[in-house]
Each structure stands twice: as C-alpha cells, then as structure tokens.
Amino acid sequence: MDKTNQTAHARERRRQRRRHQVRRRRLVASAVLLALAAGITLGARSVGGSHTAKPAAETTPSLKAATNHVPVPREIRGVHVTMALASLRGKLQQYLAMPGLNTLELDIKDEDGKVGFVPSAVPLARRTGAVGPYYKANWAAKLAHAKGIYLIGRVVTFEDPVLSEQRPDLAIRTSDGSRWLNNAGLGWTNPYDRRVWKYNVDLAVAAAKAGFDEIQFDYVRFPSDGDISIIRYPGVHPQPMSWTIPAFVQYARKRLHPLGARVSVDVFGLAATHDLGIGQVPRRIARYVDAVYPMVYPSHYNPGEYNLSDPEAVPGQTVTHSLLDFQTALEGRKVRLTPWLQDFSLGRTYSLGDVQAQVRAARSLHAHGFLLWNGEGLYDDAALLPPA
Numbered sequence: 001m002d003k004t005n006q007t008a009h010a011r012e013r014r015r016q017r018r019r020h021q022v023r024r025r026r027l028v029a030s031a032v033l034l035a036l037a038a039g040i041t042l043g044a045r046s047v048g049g050s051h052t053a054k055p056a057a058e059t060t061p062s063l064k065a066a067t068n069h070v071p072v073p074r075e076i077r078g079v080h081v082t083m084a085l086a087s088l089r090g091k092l093q094q095y096l097a098m099p100g101l102n103t104l105e106l107d108i109k110d111e112d113g114k115v116g117f118v119p120s121a122v123p124l125a126r127r128t129g130a131v132g133p134y135y136k137a138n139w140a141a142k143l144a145h146a147k148g149i150y151l152i153g154r155v156v157t158f159e160d161p162v163l164s165e166q167r168p169d170l171a172i173r174t175s176d177g178s179r180w181l182n183n184a185g186l187g188w189t190n191p192y193d194r195r196v197w198k199y200n201v202d203l204a205v206a207a208a209k210a211g212f213d214e215i216q217f218d219y220v221r222f223p224s225d226g227d228i229s230i231i232r233y234p235g236v237h238p239q240p241m242s243w244t245i246p247a248f249v250q251y252a253r254k255r256l257h258p259l260g261a262r263v264s265v266d267v268f269g270l271a272a273t274h275d276l277g278i279g280q281v282p283r284r285i286a287r288y289v290d291a292v293y294p295m296v297y298p299s300h301y302n303p304g305e306y307n308l309s310d311p312e313a314v315p316g317q318t319v320t321h322s323l324l325d326f327q328t329a330l331e332g333r334k335v336r337l338t339p340w341l342q343d344f345s346l347g348r349t350y351s352l353g354d355v356q357a358q359v360r361a362a363r364s365l366h367a368h369g370f371l372l373w374n375g376e377g378l379y380d381d382a383a384l385l386p387p388a
Contacts, residue, residue, distance in 0.1 A: 069213045069260045070150045076338050076369025077384045078103030078152070083116035083134035085377045092140060096147045100384035104144055105152040105216065105371055108207050109200070111186070113162030119206035124199055128166035141211025153212040157200050159219045161186045170196050172223070174230045182226035191222055191244055191279070192237040201252045208261035215256055216293065218266040220245055221278040241279030250288040264291035266340065269300060272325040282326065286333040293371065296322040297342040312347050316357035323365045336368040343372040343379055355383045363387060
C-alpha cells in the first residue's frame with residue numbers, strides 16, 4: 001500500500017470508529033426509550049400534505065433468474081466494505097481473494113448520504129453533490145462475479161445528510177419548521193415521502209442493472225436517537241410507522257425483482273421482540289423481502305438482556321438468544337435469516353475466538369450464513385472458513 005493509500009485508510013478508520021460510537025449510542029438510546037415508554041410506540045405530529053397506502057396483501061412471487069447474477073450462496077460468508085475502501089487501488093481485489101469469502105457487501109449509499117458511483121439515471125444524486133465517484137458499479141460487479149462472489153449493495157435509506165440538506169422539502173422537520181438533526185448532527189429524509197422512496201430505489205435499480213446481485217436497505221426505519229419529541233413529518237400520514245416501512249420495501253421489490261436482484265433489509269437486534277418505535281416489525285417486513293439481516297452485535301445489548309449480566313462478554317450466547325427470537329418472529333415466512341456479526345472492538349477488545357463463537361451460534365441454529373461488520377474493513381480470514 002503506498003503512502004497515499006495509507007493516509008486514506010487511516011482517515012477511513014477514524015471515520016468508521018466514530019460511526020461505531022454513534023451506532024452504539026443510537027441503539028442504547030432506543031433501549032432506554034423503550035424502557036421508559038413501556039412499550040408505547042414513539043410518534044410525531046404531521047403538518048399537512050399527502051399519505052401512503054398500506055401494502056396490499058399478496059404472496060411473494062418467485063424471483064426471476066438473471067444470467068448476469070450470481071446465485072445466493074447456501075451459506076453466506078461475507079464482509080462489509082465501505083465505498084472509501086473500495087476506492088483504494090487494489091483493495092477490492094484483496095477482499096475478493098479472502099479465503100472462504102463468498103459474499104461481499106459494498107456501500108451504494110452510506111450514512112453520510114454519499115453515493116459510491118455515478119448513476120447517470122439518477123440526476124438528483126448529481127445535483128445534490130452526493131456522488132463520489134469512488135468506484136464504477138459495473139466494474140465492481142464484474143470483479144466479484146469473476147471470482148464467483150455474490151455482491152450485495154447497501155443503501156442507507158432514510159438517514160441522509162446530503163439529500164435532507166440540499167432538498168429540505170424532503171427532510172424531517174422540527175416543530176419550528178427547521179431541519180431536524182439527530183444526536184450526531186445528521187439530517188434525515190421523510191420516510192413517508194414517496195419522492196424519497198423513489199430516490200433510494202432509483203439508486204438501487206442503477207446498481208442492480210450494473211450487476212449487483214442483491215440490494216440491502218439499511219436505516220430503513222424512523223429515527224431512534226435525538227430529540228424525537230420535536231419531530232414533525234411533512235404531509236398527512238394516517239398510516240402507522242409499522243406499515244410505512246413494509247410499504248417501502250414492497251415498492252422496492254416491485255422495481256428490483258424484475259431485474260433479477262434480490263431485496264433485503266437490516267433490522268435492529270431487538271426488533272424481533274421489542275417495539276422500538278421506529279417502524280421495524282420484522283414479521284411484517286418479511287412478507288416483501290428475500291432476506292432479513294438482524295444486527296446482533298453483542299456490544300449493542302444492555303446488561304441484563306436475555307438475563308445475561310454482560311452480553312458482550314458471551315458473544316455466542318447473545319447471538320443464540322437473538323436469533324432464536326428472530327426465528328420465532330419469522331416462523332412461516334419464506335425469507336432467509338442471515339445475521340450481521342460483530343468483528344470490531346467497542347466495549348472490549350474482540351478476538352478471533354469471539355467472532356468464531358458468533359459464527360458457531362449462527363450455524364448451530366441453521367441461519368443462512370452470516371456477514372461480518374468492521375467499519376475499518378479489518379477482518380480475519382479464519383472467521384470466514386467454511387464448516388469442517
């Protein structure tokens with residue numbers, strides 16, 4: 001790695017470390033709010049406009065095959081890669097060569113509202129200054145497919161500092177009409193607004209047409225941290241939060257399935273059993289997606305959860321408890337359950353053994369593989385080896 005790449009990599013590591021800290025604060029805030037509210041869903045008043053309808057009841061159709069897509073692996077063994085890391089010369093090839101790896105998840109749009117490539121069919125991304133470019137979408141797909149790697153594109157959906165600032169008419173507002181910001185000072189777009197839906201799915205469509213095999217929607221929810229009491233959602237929206245998120249993913253599926261791309265969502269680890277007030281009801285969402293990816297990072301569970309004094313200290317047990325809850329919540333749904341596992345240090349230093357304990361837990365419950373998260377992009381090959 002040359003000096004320029006080392007500097008960029010170090011900068012990315014600092015940025016991702018801040019993201020981990022922000023993510024933890026958000027999940028802890030959600031848990032605290034949950035305890036205080038005793039099951040009462042968080043909401044906010046509206047200030048005029050239009051509404052969205054409930055998703056229609058229907059059976060999920062079979063996904064159409066596409067010759068330019070790699071089939072989903074029987075057991076997903078994958079890692080997350082940021083667009084910044086993908087922009088470093090030779091870096092994507094290094095990830096694709098990892099022993100045991102059969103899946104790679106790459107940012108299409110990240111938490112900062114940045115878009116990793118230049119989608120000519122999405123002019124709004126260019127007008128707002130969201131586009132990188134960090135990589136070429138068709139180049140990334142060809143690299144992955146040449147290695148037989150299943151490529152997932154991550155779209156951070158409703159948290160979008162760029163779009164909310166450049167298009168305040170699409171942003172969540174406050175009671176005084178200004179743009180609402182969360183605890184990290186980041187703006188969110190309005191999950192009720194179908195123009196926001198279209199923007200995110202337009203980006204997903206561009207990636208699917210370039211060859212991405214699956215589109216995974218992250219932050220596909222309402223805000224969980226910050227002063228939620230002052231939120232005002234522009235428009236009239238009698239529809240509950242818990243129907244808005246399923247309606248969005250149903251819309252995404254209708255546009256992505258004909259392109260041969262699978263559709264999936266990330267959800268909080270406690271969403272299977274807790275109403276977190278963010279619109280995530282896994283069983284309801286599962287009707288319209290091909291896979292659900294719960295973020296079961298042990299460091300993100302409070303002491304006492306699952307009667308464990310320190311969930312982070314027993315990662316295998318924590319993952320087992322959470323996945324059992326998700327299996328119960330999704331029983332009868334034709335959807336793949338694949339957890340995000342922790343491969344980063346937050347409350348304490350995480351070892352390879354800690355990661356492998358989570359992998360064993362996922363395998364013991366016959367989950368459809370796993371994805372490893374490390375915002376700095378540092379992974380141990382041994383965690384990705386197939387079962388003996």
